[in-house]
Structure formats: structure tokens, C-alpha cells
Amino acid sequence: MLEKVNLKKVMIKEEYKPEAERLKLRLTELQQQVKEKKLPVIILFDGWGAAGKGSLISKLILNFDPRGAGVTSFVGADAAESRKPLLWRYWTAIPAQGEIAVFDRSWYQDITTAVLEEKVSRKERLRRIESVKTFERQLADDGTLLIKFFLHIDQKEQKKRFSKLEENKNTAWRVTELDWKRNRHYDDYYQVFDQTLRETSTEYAPWQIVGSHDQNSAVIQIYRTVVSEIERALERKDDKPASEEIQPGDFDLVSIPKLSEIRLDKQIEPDRYQQQLKEAQAKLKKLHNKLYRKKIPVVIAYEGWDAAGKGGNIKRVAAALDPRGYEVIPVAAPDKTELAHHYLWRFWKRLPKTGHIAIFDRTWYGRVMVERIEGFCTQDQWRRAYREINEFEKELSDWGAVIVKFWIHIDQDEQLKRFKERENTPAKRWKITEEDWRNREKWSLYEEAVNDMLRNTSTDFAPWNIIESQDKRFARIKALKILISAIEERLEKES
Amino acid sequence: MLEKVNLKKVMIKEEYKPEAERLKLRLTELQQQVKEKKLPVIILFDGWGAAGKGSLISKLILNFDPRGAGVTSFVGADAAESRKPLLWRYWTAIPAQGEIAVFDRSWYQDITTAVLEEKVSRKERLRRIESVKTFERQLADDGTLLIKFFLHIDQKEQKKRFSKLEENKNTAWRVTELDWKRNRHYDDYYQVFDQTLRETSTEYAPWQIVGSHDQNSAVIQIYRTVVSEIERALERKDDKPASEEIQPGDFDLVSIPKLSEIRLDKQIEPDRYQQQLKEAQAKLKKLHNKLYRKKIPVVIAYEGWDAAGKGGNIKRVAAALDPRGYEVIPVAAPDKTELAHHYLWRFWKRLPKTGHIAIFDRTWYGRVMVERIEGFCTQDQWRRAYREINEFEKELSDWGAVIVKFWIHIDQDEQLKRFKERENTPAKRWKITEEDWRNREKWSLYEEAVNDMLRNTSTDFAPWNIIESQDKRFARIKALKILISAIEERLEKES
Incomplete structure (x- = not known):
């Protein structure tokens, strides 16, 4: 794609000034409409070092009211970010409805420069590209406008700019040895950039290549693109065909019984329970140490009927764990800020670090249960959610997480008894x-929603476990045993 | 204080069990009252390595519903945390009203172990102790219950525990070279701990020393203390005498005119304005690079009348800055979560990193303006706030920040004209x-509130600047010049 860019175009001041003024005014107006129509907007800038990202972003952002627009810079991941999935720092930075987020660099560094500079295998690169495309599709499906700019300059121009920066003491530190190395190997980078741009220019998030030798024409191209893309997004009716049926996505699903097929008479005697509880907790405690040492993250998802005994079950797991290495995350109805974001955003935010355990007391499955039933989301949204959730869990699994999902099950009579008690x-x-x-x-x-959920989100990397909880003791031991064997299985792969 | 601890006491199982059961039930009940009465609770654990923090915290936390209780571990500050003020990671972790936050280690590591292991001067240690006491007092004044446990074991016991941990492959990694070093120099640490405990055991946040050789008695002591402290806090009427007058605290205040004394006829001609704007922005741009290089943070606070021209003024500052090194933070009314925390919490959260610039569009001064006038806080609260704000800004100044505060000023007629326009x-x-x-x-x-604010929070380290903004151009140049000279002054100190 890069070869088509005309790097020679120049815009003279007399032409630039009135056009820039017109577009600036329009950008300011459009932001108000973005707010009113609650459109989330991401404008990301990637490209060559010294291509002018800083000053172009600076010019663009000044047209917006800071109440609703901001810049996030994504330089190398810091220590804390490195202990989260690759997309974590981007996911957690997505804008709320009505907000404009300008990204200085993005997830594309992980599939371009990183490929040449870190040990990213060919296979891992392809995985990342799929994962990025899924991310962008999920955002687009949720209504986010994504504008992607790649700022292009040639090798000679880059060299000239680096040299100029180095002349001045106050800007010299901006040019690093790595920058010079990249300039020397310009052709290799060109190839990776070009290929990546082609692979990731999708219908829902096409690339905009900006020739950046002449600043005036770059500014005008960027302004024009942002104006027209926002206008288009504001006008666009949701004319995409809505899902006719549940979409689990292209995953291998594990078969799982319906709730009505579950026998609920399983019990354990108090004495045996105490004994087994003690043993299981001791075992889990040891495993927690190993997980920590091997930096394996664990995500435990608890769903179940009200009064089924989720809380007590979680407690028996937690009691075996070192409090410095786990967190129980109670999930209530989303608050205002959470509601204004993609529904998976609040769960991305709460993911554990590597080596840590996150126990979710209710989860992202709210989308296909309470939100479906109470009409808190559209039919299209919850039908689409099965696939999105499978993709989310796949991302966690690829990251190396152990994922254990429990449906804590009782029948209607038992629930009534417990409510009354x-x-x-x-x-x-x-x-x-x-x-x-x-x-x-x-x-x-x-029950219908749960059956749909169990059937469509029980993947080989994140299968559901139905826990018979008519007898709470039985349920606790069963959950502990499943958790232990899932962890053991994962640890075996490691060694 | 440590010498008084009886390390020999032992509690037999028969005595422990029933008492533990009773207290556990009470803790569970009390959490509901903590929620209802909206009491924020911090329970912090510090003490010797291998004194049993992990398992004691684990036992304690299991008595609480995770919806409203959690553990935060404060190990060494990571790279991102190191670029914030020392108290930042603790401030941002304080609980909301009705929540119980259990802290595994705390700010005390920065005034105990750090003193022996890092280059913390005697003077800096004393500063930190004052700063910690101020922090705790501010929390207590805001109604937070602070329970501080120090877990004590002797040198021999510690050695025994380290050895035992090392015997097992899965726990051996927990014992580091540093741990052994600390054990060898037990006496030095004892002295620092003991002195610090004495210096920081205040009326509003006294230390609870727990002899931790015998786990049963440690558990019971901790449970009993938490129960009685929460009971006391719940019963306690706000019987502290309310402030009779404004309290600026013990700071050197700089004299500043009243608003009515400000002449508002200052102007600048359009041509000179363009020239001076260009020059000032070019200068600021250079300084921004220097700040970044020297890792000096800058906090700019904008307050002023509605329609006084804050937005345009901020824009002229921002236009000179690299978007990767500054952030405009628009401050609106606090949301639900923010309201449930100490009012300074949301500002602590948004502090810049070292080398970065944070421009606050409205600030923490809302406490002594809109909150005072609209009755969003009590008289006692806003009267106390002047001191708290001075302390907050002192903390930032000691951290090394340049603090520049602007009051953008117009008169009533001008405001009317602008509103109509x-x-x-x-x-x-x-x-x-x-x-x-x-x-x-x-x-x-x-006007009265602003005059009180200007008079009581214009300190030598963070003085107010009144910016005459009847002519917006004049205001922009004046603000830029003040900002530039404040930065230059700071940079001179550096070199």
C-alpha cells in the first residue's frame, strides 16, 4: 500500500490556511455531535519514527474540547502491563460513548516493529494479527468509529529529520540508537509495515496512509479524513443485517447436558466432606505456589442460580489461597461509566496478572443472561455475544491462562427453601x-438462556462445569477438584 | 513499644475455637453495618518477614463479603509508581465509604526498611514521617477508620521460619537474600521499627502490636481489635469540635490582593499579541523538552469565573506542548464513586508522571468554592480544606513538582456580555x-469564597496568580509568561 503514496505533494500556505480554518471549525462542531449521538471514536496514529506524529496529533487534539477528547501514548509496555495479555493496555484505554480517544502508537507496534526486534515467531505474528482484527471488529460491531492513520516518510527524509533533532541538545535525546538502526534497515521495516497494512485494512477499519513529507498537506488530509469519517459514522444507520440466530463463532464446542438432564441428588457425608475439604485445600495451596512461580494466571468464573451457594463455594476456594495472589471480583450491574463502554471493557480491566488468580463472582455472561432477559441489550447484541465471549476467552487461553467456569446448580424448590430461610x-x-x-x-x-449459554460457550479451552449444589458440601468438593485438575493439567504442559 | 510484647503467650485449641467462631460471626455482622453507615475502613498489616501476614490476612478477609472488602498488596513500587509521589499508590487505593480495604504492607515500608536499604537521608525520613502522619490525619478527619497491625516475632523465630520455607521447593522462592540479610541485621531493623512505631502511633491512628509466635492468639487479638475498633467507630458521634474558622495550617502565606482591587483595563494589541504568543510558545516548547529530560513534573491549576476564557487560555498553553507529555484534565462534578471517597482522591489519581505536565481545568479548589456555596460539604469540611489543600500541594512541591495556579478574572458586566454572545x-x-x-x-x-481561597492557599511553594482576562489576549500572554518563569526558576535550581 505504501508504494502508492505520493510523497512529493506540497501545499502552499495560501491554500492551506483557509482550508485548515474551515476544517478546524467543522471538527469542533462535529465533536458536539459525537457527544450527542454518543459515538465512541478512536483515532490512531502509527508510522515511521520522526514522521511527525507528535505535532500532527497536537494540532488535531486542539480542535477538540478536552471534556471528551484525550491522547494516550503507547510506548513500550511497562512491567505491570507485561504481566497482562498483549491487548490489555489497549482494551482498557478504549473511549466511552461520545468520547474521542487519540492513540499515539497502538497495537500495531506489537505486529510490526516487535516482529523484527523481539523474538516473535511467524506463528505468533499471525495469531496476533487475527487477535487485532478480532479486537477491531468487536469495537466496530459495538458502534466504535476507528480511524487508523499511518504516517509515511522515506528513508532519506527520516535520516534528515533524525540528524536535525540531534543537532539540538534539547531534542537530541529523542533520537535513540534504535531509531538509527531502524533507519539503516528501512527496507526491512518497509516490508513489514506494508504487509501488515495490507493484512489489517478491513472494511470496518481501513488504513489511511498519509504522506508526511509536507506537513500542510498531511494536516489537511488528516482533518478531511476525520471530518468525513465522523460525518459518515453519524449518518450511518445501523444498516448491518442483525443476527438471525445465536453466533458462537468458529470454535470447537464441547457437548454439555441441558440443565433439566442434571441429577441433583448427589451428596457427601459431613465427615468425608471435612476430610476431603482439608485435602483439597492443602493441594490447592501448593498449586498456588507453583502457579505463582511459573507465572501462570488463572481465571475462575462463577455463575449460578440465586442462593445456589456461589459465595460459600468461592470462600472454600479462597481459603486455600495466599491473599497476596488472588482477588475475588464481585460483579454487580454496570455503573454509568461501565455502561458507556463496550460490555467486555470492565472485565478486561479486572484481569489478573500472570501468576495471580482472579475469581469472578458473576461474569461477562451477564450479557447472555440478565441483559438478554431484561432487555438491557438488543437481540442482535446478545446473539453476537457468544462469539465475542468465546473470542475473549480464547485470547485469555492463548495468553496462557487457566480458565475454569462453574455453573452452580440447584432446582426451583431448593431455591424457594433457601430464600425463605x-x-x-x-x-x-x-x-x-x-x-x-x-x-x-x-x-x-x-433456564433457556443458561442452556443456550452452556451449549454455545463450552469450548475446548474454556469448558463449562455444572456443579450440583443441592448439597452445598458436595458442590464445594466438586468445584475444588475440577479447579485442581485444571491447574494440574496446565502445569504438566509447562514442565 | 516492641519490648512490651509478650511473645510467649499461647492459646490452646479448646479456648481458641469457640472464641474464634464468636468473633467471626461478629465480623460478618459488622461488615453490614459498615456498609449501612458508610464507614470507610483501612486495616493495614506490617511487620517482620515471615511473621504470618499472609495467613492472618487470609483468615481475616474470609469473614467479609467480597462485595465491599478486598486486599491490596504493596510490594516494591513498579516503574510507573516510581514516577509518582511516594504516597500516590496508597492514596489511590483508599477505600470508598462502606468498604473495608486490607493492606498487605503499607507506606510504613518507605519509612522503615527503605531507610536502611535505600539512600534515604535523615532529613527525608523525617519529612516522610510528617507526610505519613498528615495522610493518616486527613483520612481520619474524613471519617476513615484506620487500624494498624504490626506483627512481631523475634530473630530466632524468624530464622526458624525462613529455614522451614526454604526446605520446600514450592515455598523456597519466597525467601530471598534480602530476607536473610534482614534476619542477620535484626537488631538494626528492630530499632528502626520500634522508633517508627513510637513516632507514628497517634490518637487518630494508634498502632496495634501483635505477638505473632502463636497463630491462635494472634488471630484472636486481631479479630478482637477489629471488632472493637469498628464498633467504636460506628458508635462514635462526630464529637470532635467543629472548626470555628478557616484553617490554612502552618504555612507561610504570600500576600495577594482581593479581587475588588484588581484593575481590569489591561490590554494587548493584536499584532503584539501574535508576536508575543509565538515567542512564548516557542520558549515553552523548548522548556517542555528540558522538563522531560530532567523528569520534572508540572501541575497547572486553572480556576476562574464562567466564561472568563479558561478554555482558550489552556489551548494556547497546550498548543506549545508535545501531546505525549501533557494532559488536560477537565474537572466536572464528582461521580458516584468519587463522591464516596475523600475529595482529594480523584485528584491524586490524575497526577502527572515525572517529566509530564497536567493541566487541570478546574481543580480541588471546588471544595472551597462550589461545594462550600452549594452546601455539598459541611462548614467544618470546607474550613478544614484550606489546610488539607496546602498540605496536598506541599506534598507535590516536595516531590519536585512545579505548581502554577491561575485565577482567570473578569468582572460581572463582561461575563454578562459573554453569556449573551x-x-x-x-x-x-x-x-x-x-x-x-x-x-x-x-x-x-x-467573590467572598474566592478571596478566602486566594488569601489562605497562596503559599510560597504554590502561590496564586490572578490573570486579568477582560482582554483574553492579555490573559493568555500573562499566563504563558508566568508559567515560563516558574519553569525556568525550577530548572535553575536543578542545574
Whole structure:
């Protein structure tokens, strides 16, 4: 794609000034519409070193009210970021509805320069490209406008600019040995950039290549593109055909019984329970140390009926863990800020570090259960969510995480018994709310949603486990055993 | 304080079990009351390595519902944290109202072990101790319950525990060379710990020393203390005498005129303005590079009347800066989460990294202006705030930040003219709201509040600058010049 760029075009001041003024005004106006129409906008800048990213971003951002627009620079990942999945620092920085996020560099550094400078295998590069495309598609599907600029200059121009920066004491530090190395190997980088641009210029997020020798024409091209892309996005009706049915995506699904097929009479005797609990917890404790040492992250997802015993089950797992290495993440209804973002955003934010365990008490599956049933999202959104969730969990699995998902199961009679018991016990009364009773009335709707969920998101890398919890003790031991064997399996691969 | 601890006490199982059960139940109950009464609680654990912090925290935290209780571990500061003020990572982790935050290690590592292991001068240690005491006092004044546990074991016991951990492959990595070094120099550490405990055991945040040889008695002591401290905090009426007057704290205040004394006829001609703007921006651009190189942070605070021209003024500063090194932070009314925290929390969170510039469009001074006038905080709270703000800015100044504060000033007639102009210009209409008109009616109340603010928070390290903005061009040049000279002054100190 780069070969088509005309690097010789120049725009004279007399031509530039009035056009720039016109576009600046339009950009300022458009931001108000972006706010009103709640459009999330990402404008990312990538390109050659010294191609002028800094000053072009600076000019662009000044047209926007800072209440609703900001710049994020993505330089090398720091120590904390390196202990998260590759996309983590980008995911957590996505804009809310109505906000404009300008990104200085982006996920593209991980599939371009990184490939030449770090040990990224060919296979891993391809995986990353797929993962980036999935990320961008998920954002686009959620309504985010993504504008991607690549600033292009040739080898000679880059060399000239580096030299000029080096002449001045105050800018010399900006030019590093790596920059010079990149300039010397310009052709290699050219090839990687060009190939990547071609591979990742999609319908939902096409690349905009900007010839950046002449600043005036670069500014005008950028302004014009941002104006027209925002205008188009604001006008665009959601004319994409809505999903006719549930889309689990292209994944190998593991077969799993329906809830109605589950026998709920399983029990364990109190004495055996105490014994097995002790043993399992001791084992888990040891494994936690190993996980920490090998820096393997674990994501545990708890879903289940109200009063099924999730809390007590989680407690028995947590009791075996070192508090410095795990976190229980209770998931309630999203708050205002969370609602204004992609629904997966709040879960990306809470992912564990490598070597740590995150226990989610309710999860991203809210999308295909409560949000589906209560109409908090559109039919199209929840039908699409199965695939998005599978993709999300695949990303975690590729990162190296152990993923263990539990559906804590009881029947309707048992729930009623427990609700009543809670109401009759003063110390437990806070645990039962009006909403629990309302949800109970929708049991069959939930059952259908749960069956859909189990069937469509039970992948080989993140299968569901149904935990019979009529007898809470039985449920605790079963969950612990499944968790232990999932961790052991993962550790075996490691050694 | 450590010499008084009885390390020989032992609690037998028969005594421990029933008492532990009783206290556990009480802890669970109390958490509900903590939630209802919106009490923020910090329980911090410090002490000797291998004193049992991990398992004691684990036991304690399991009594609480994770919705409202969590553990944060503060190990060595990572690269990102090191580029913030020392207290930053603790400030940003404080609990919201109704939440229990358990801290595994704390700010005390920076005034104990760090003193022996890093180059912390005697003077800097004393500064840190004052700063920690101020931090704790500010939290206590805001209603936070602070429980501080120090876990004590003797040298022999520590050695025994390290050896035992080393015997097992899976726990051996927990014992580092540094741990052994600390054990060998136990006496030196003892002295620093003991002295620090004495110096920082205050009325509002006393230390609880726990003899940790016998786990049972340690658990019981911790449970009992947490129970009684929470009970006390819940019962405690706000019986502290409320401030009778404004408290600026013990700071050297710089004299500053009242608003009514400001002459507003200052102007600059358009041609001279263009020339001076260009020069000032070029200068600031250079200085930004120097700041970055010397890793000096800059905090710019903008306050002023509605329509005084804050936005345009900020734009002229920002236009000179590299977007990768500054951020404009627009401050609106606090959201729900922010409201549930100490009012300074949201500003601590947004502090720049070293070498970066943060431009706050409205600031922490909202406490003594809009919150005072609209009754969003109590009289006692805003009267106390002058001191707290001075302390906050002192902390930033000690950290090495350049602090520049602007009051952008116009008179009532000019504001009316600008409001009307906004209403009559379609592209600017969104800038004017009902609230602006309502605030305008309270001009004299605001004027009084602003005068109080200017008088009581103009310190030698963070003085206020009144910017006459009847002529916006004059205001922009004046602000730029003040900013430039403040940075230059700071850079001179550096070289």
C-alpha cells in the first residue's frame, strides 16, 4: 500500500490556511455531535519514527474540547502491563460513548516493529494479527468509529529529520540508537509495515496512509479524513443485517447436558466432606505456589442460580489461597461509566496478572443472561455475544491462562427453601432482595438462556462445569477438584 | 513499644475455637453495618518477614463479603509508581465509604526498611514521617477508620521460619537474600521499627502490636481489635469540635490582593499579541523538552469565573506542548464513586508522571468554592480544606513538582456580555447552561469564597496568580509568561 503514496505533494500556505480554518471549525462542531449521538471514536496514529506524529496529533487534539477528547501514548509496555495479555493496555484505554480517544502508537507496534526486534515467531505474528482484527471488529460491531492513520516518510527524509533533532541538545535525546538502526534497515521495516497494512485494512477499519513529507498537506488530509469519517459514522444507520440466530463463532464446542438432564441428588457425608475439604485445600495451596512461580494466571468464573451457594463455594476456594495472589471480583450491574463502554471493557480491566488468580463472582455472561432477559441489550447484541465471549476467552487461553467456569446448580424448590430461610434468619436477611424474588419468577426464561449459554460457550479451552449444589458440601468438593485438575493439567504442559 | 510484647503467650485449641467462631460471626455482622453507615475502613498489616501476614490476612478477609472488602498488596513500587509521589499508590487505593480495604504492607515500608536499604537521608525520613502522619490525619478527619497491625516475632523465630520455607521447593522462592540479610541485621531493623512505631502511633491512628509466635492468639487479638475498633467507630458521634474558622495550617502565606482591587483595563494589541504568543510558545516548547529530560513534573491549576476564557487560555498553553507529555484534565462534578471517597482522591489519581505536565481545568479548589456555596460539604469540611489543600500541594512541591495556579478574572458586566454572545452564536450555544446563569446570581458569595481561597492557599511553594482576562489576549500572554518563569526558576535550581 505504501508504494502508492505520493510523497512529493506540497501545499502552499495560501491554500492551506483557509482550508485548515474551515476544517478546524467543522471538527469542533462535529465533536458536539459525537457527544450527542454518543459515538465512541478512536483515532490512531502509527508510522515511521520522526514522521511527525507528535505535532500532527497536537494540532488535531486542539480542535477538540478536552471534556471528551484525550491522547494516550503507547510506548513500550511497562512491567505491570507485561504481566497482562498483549491487548490489555489497549482494551482498557478504549473511549466511552461520545468520547474521542487519540492513540499515539497502538497495537500495531506489537505486529510490526516487535516482529523484527523481539523474538516473535511467524506463528505468533499471525495469531496476533487475527487477535487485532478480532479486537477491531468487536469495537466496530459495538458502534466504535476507528480511524487508523499511518504516517509515511522515506528513508532519506527520516535520516534528515533524525540528524536535525540531534543537532539540538534539547531534542537530541529523542533520537535513540534504535531509531538509527531502524533507519539503516528501512527496507526491512518497509516490508513489514506494508504487509501488515495490507493484512489489517478491513472494511470496518481501513488504513489511511498519509504522506508526511509536507506537513500542510498531511494536516489537511488528516482533518478531511476525520471530518468525513465522523460525518459518515453519524449518518450511518445501523444498516448491518442483525443476527438471525445465536453466533458462537468458529470454535470447537464441547457437548454439555441441558440443565433439566442434571441429577441433583448427589451428596457427601459431613465427615468425608471435612476430610476431603482439608485435602483439597492443602493441594490447592501448593498449586498456588507453583502457579505463582511459573507465572501462570488463572481465571475462575462463577455463575449460578440465586442462593445456589456461589459465595460459600468461592470462600472454600479462597481459603486455600495466599491473599497476596488472588482477588475475588464481585460483579454487580454496570455503573454509568461501565455502561458507556463496550460490555467486555470492565472485565478486561479486572484481569489478573500472570501468576495471580482472579475469581469472578458473576461474569461477562451477564450479557447472555440478565441483559438478554431484561432487555438491557438488543437481540442482535446478545446473539453476537457468544462469539465475542468465546473470542475473549480464547485470547485469555492463548495468553496462557487457566480458565475454569462453574455453573452452580440447584432446582426451583431448593431455591424457594433457601430464600425463605434467609428471610427468617436476621443475620442473613440482607442477602435476599425483591429482585431475587422477581428473578425467580423468570426461572424458565433463565433456564433457556443458561442452556443456550452452556451449549454455545463450552469450548475446548474454556469448558463449562455444572456443579450440583443441592448439597452445598458436595458442590464445594466438586468445584475444588475440577479447579485442581485444571491447574494440574496446565502445569504438566509447562514442565 | 516492641519490648512490651509478650511473645510467649499461647492459646490452646479448646479456648481458641469457640472464641474464634464468636468473633467471626461478629465480623460478618459488622461488615453490614459498615456498609449501612458508610464507614470507610483501612486495616493495614506490617511487620517482620515471615511473621504470618499472609495467613492472618487470609483468615481475616474470609469473614467479609467480597462485595465491599478486598486486599491490596504493596510490594516494591513498579516503574510507573516510581514516577509518582511516594504516597500516590496508597492514596489511590483508599477505600470508598462502606468498604473495608486490607493492606498487605503499607507506606510504613518507605519509612522503615527503605531507610536502611535505600539512600534515604535523615532529613527525608523525617519529612516522610510528617507526610505519613498528615495522610493518616486527613483520612481520619474524613471519617476513615484506620487500624494498624504490626506483627512481631523475634530473630530466632524468624530464622526458624525462613529455614522451614526454604526446605520446600514450592515455598523456597519466597525467601530471598534480602530476607536473610534482614534476619542477620535484626537488631538494626528492630530499632528502626520500634522508633517508627513510637513516632507514628497517634490518637487518630494508634498502632496495634501483635505477638505473632502463636497463630491462635494472634488471630484472636486481631479479630478482637477489629471488632472493637469498628464498633467504636460506628458508635462514635462526630464529637470532635467543629472548626470555628478557616484553617490554612502552618504555612507561610504570600500576600495577594482581593479581587475588588484588581484593575481590569489591561490590554494587548493584536499584532503584539501574535508576536508575543509565538515567542512564548516557542520558549515553552523548548522548556517542555528540558522538563522531560530532567523528569520534572508540572501541575497547572486553572480556576476562574464562567466564561472568563479558561478554555482558550489552556489551548494556547497546550498548543506549545508535545501531546505525549501533557494532559488536560477537565474537572466536572464528582461521580458516584468519587463522591464516596475523600475529595482529594480523584485528584491524586490524575497526577502527572515525572517529566509530564497536567493541566487541570478546574481543580480541588471546588471544595472551597462550589461545594462550600452549594452546601455539598459541611462548614467544618470546607474550613478544614484550606489546610488539607496546602498540605496536598506541599506534598507535590516536595516531590519536585512545579505548581502554577491561575485565577482567570473578569468582572460581572463582561461575563454578562459573554453569556449573551454565547447564546446568540449557534456554534457556542452548548457552552452556556442554566447552571451558568444560576452561578452568576451568586457572584458575591463566590467573590467572598474566592478571596478566602486566594488569601489562605497562596503559599510560597504554590502561590496564586490572578490573570486579568477582560482582554483574553492579555490573559493568555500573562499566563504563558508566568508559567515560563516558574519553569525556568525550577530548572535553575536543578542545574
